[in-house]
Amino acid sequence: MHPNKHHNQHVPNLPLAVHKGLSLIICAITFFYSLWNLVYLKLYLLASVELIIVSFSLFFFIQALKNQDKEWQHYTLVGMITVLVLLTPLQGDIRAGSLYWSILLPFVYFMMFGSRGGLILSLLLVFPVLYIIYTKTTHEGFLPYRAMVNYTLAHFCVWCLCYVYESQHQKDNLRLRNMALEDSLTGLKNRYALDAAFEHIDQHNIKAFMLLIDIDHFKAINDKFGHDIGNQILIEMADNLQMYANEEDVYRLGGEEFIIILSEKCEQEIYSTAESLRCFIENTLFHQHDLRLQLTISVGISRFLPGQSLSDFLRSADHNLYLAKQQGRNKVNHTLF
Numbered sequence: 140m141h142p143n144k145h146h147n148q149h150v151p152n153l154p155l156a157v158h159k160g161l162s163l164i165i166c167a168i169t170f171f172y173s174l175w176n177l178v179y180l181k182l183y184l185l186a187s188v189e190l191i192i193v194s195f196s197l198f199f200f201i202q203a204l205k206n207q208d209k210e211w212q213h214y215t216l217v218g219m220i221t222v223l224v225l226l227t228p229l230q231g232d233i234r235a236g237s238l239y240w241s242i243l244l245p246f247v248y249f250m251m252f253g254s255r256g257g258l259i260l261s262l263l264l265v266f267p268v269l270y271i272i273y274t275k276t277t278h279e280g281f282l283p284y285r286a287m288v289n290y291t292l293a294h295f296c297v298w299c300l301c302y303v304y305e306s307q308h309q310k311d312n313l314r315l316r317n318m319a320l321e322d323s324l325t326g327l328k329n330r331y332a333l334d335a336a337f338e339h340i341d342q343h344n345i346k347a348f349m350l351l352i353d354i355d356h357f358k359a360i361n362d363k364f365g366h367d368i369g370n371q372i373l374i375e376m377a378d379n380l381q382m383y384a385n386e387e388d389v390y391r392l393g394g395e396e397f398i399i400i401l402s403e404k405c406e407q408e409i410y411s412t413a414e415s416l417r418c419f420i421e422n423t424l425f426h427q428h429d430l431r432l433q434l435t436i437s438v439g440i441s442r443f444l445p446g447q448s449l450s451d452f453l454r455s456a457d458h459n460l461y462l463a464k465q466q467g468r469n470k471v472n473h474t475l476f
């Protein structure tokens with residue numbers, strides 16, 4: 140083990156989904172209609188509303204490009220599209236077919252607000268659309284009623300499709316996210332999850348400590364008993380570490396290295412926890428098939444200093460771990476007091 144031999148690779152933060160494309164498309168289409176309504180149809184109120192929407196969607200697009208889009212902007216954008224889609228047939232002639240655009244709204248709602256938000260907003264949309272169909276369709280041959288039934292059925296089908304698709308999409312996203320943050324062998328959180336935890340510590344200036352734990356002479360176990368037994372030992376070690384800390388605070392960094400993040404404790408408590416963990420592992424027999432293995436760990440502790448990067452936080456723990464190994468292993472090394 141050498142200090143600073145790893146922990147330097149940059150792990151990007153996953154960006155929040157932004158709807159750049161949607162705001163740009165809305166901007167372009169609405170601009171086209173605003174010119175049409177202004178110049179040809181002379182529908183000045185509608186054209187003015189459309190030009191306001193053009194300006195907002197352009198603004199949202201620029202914000203999204205800079206990854207500075209806010210939640211209220213998403214709501215405002217969707218609100219504006221809804222108003223536009225409903226206002227156009229009210230202002231103009233329903234036979235021009237502008238109400239057809241309303242069939243797209245459930246897609247937008249589900250895309251922007253997920254399955255629950257999409258479901259509610261799509262349901263709310265039905266009432267004003269039915270009102271418009273009823274009031275703007277000529278009352279002959281049951282036309283308004285036939286149009287309302289057709290619209291309701293079509294809307295219901297789109298609604299179901301969007302709901303099924305978006306629910307599955309959300310489940311897949313959650314599963315992928317968990318997979319991305321989880322160590323596949325031990326089920327512990329991985330380095331990516333550590334990045335997220337560190338961001339929280341850094342942002343809230345939390346008094347946090349890192350225990351960097353390394354199994355002593357693990358290579359010898361692999362060499363003597365094989366890689367599979369080595370893997371089982373790592374799993375058993377992960378279980379043991381979880382008994383010493385909140386499950387959420389234990390990470391596998393890779394190989395035979397683990398991390399425990401402890402917060403809101405004093406230096407003495409941190410040292411005592413690390414020391415009792417070391418003793419516990421030393422006195423625990425690892426059971427693999429008919430093998431009974433006794434293992435030891437070395438621990439390096441670091442304290443998070445405000446403004447420090449994760450690499451620095453890790454480097455400091457790594458240095459203390461290196462010293463623990465130098466002192467003969469089965470040791471806790473720290474510079475806490």
Ligand SMILES: Nc1nc2c(ncn2[C@@H]2O[C@H](COP(=O)(O)OP(=O)(O)OP(=O)(O)O)[C@@H](O)[C@H]2O)c(=O)[nH]1
Pocket residue numbers: 140324353354355356357358359361365366367368369370373393394395464468
């Ligand atoms: N079974 C198994 N072995 C792994 C895994 N990842 C890394 N290793 C092995 O872990 C061993 C780590 O060995 P070293 O870093 O040399 O250190 P060590 O033998 O533990 O000795 P010290 O750390 O100096 O006490 C290497 O043999 C790696 O092949 C894994 O996922 N499964």
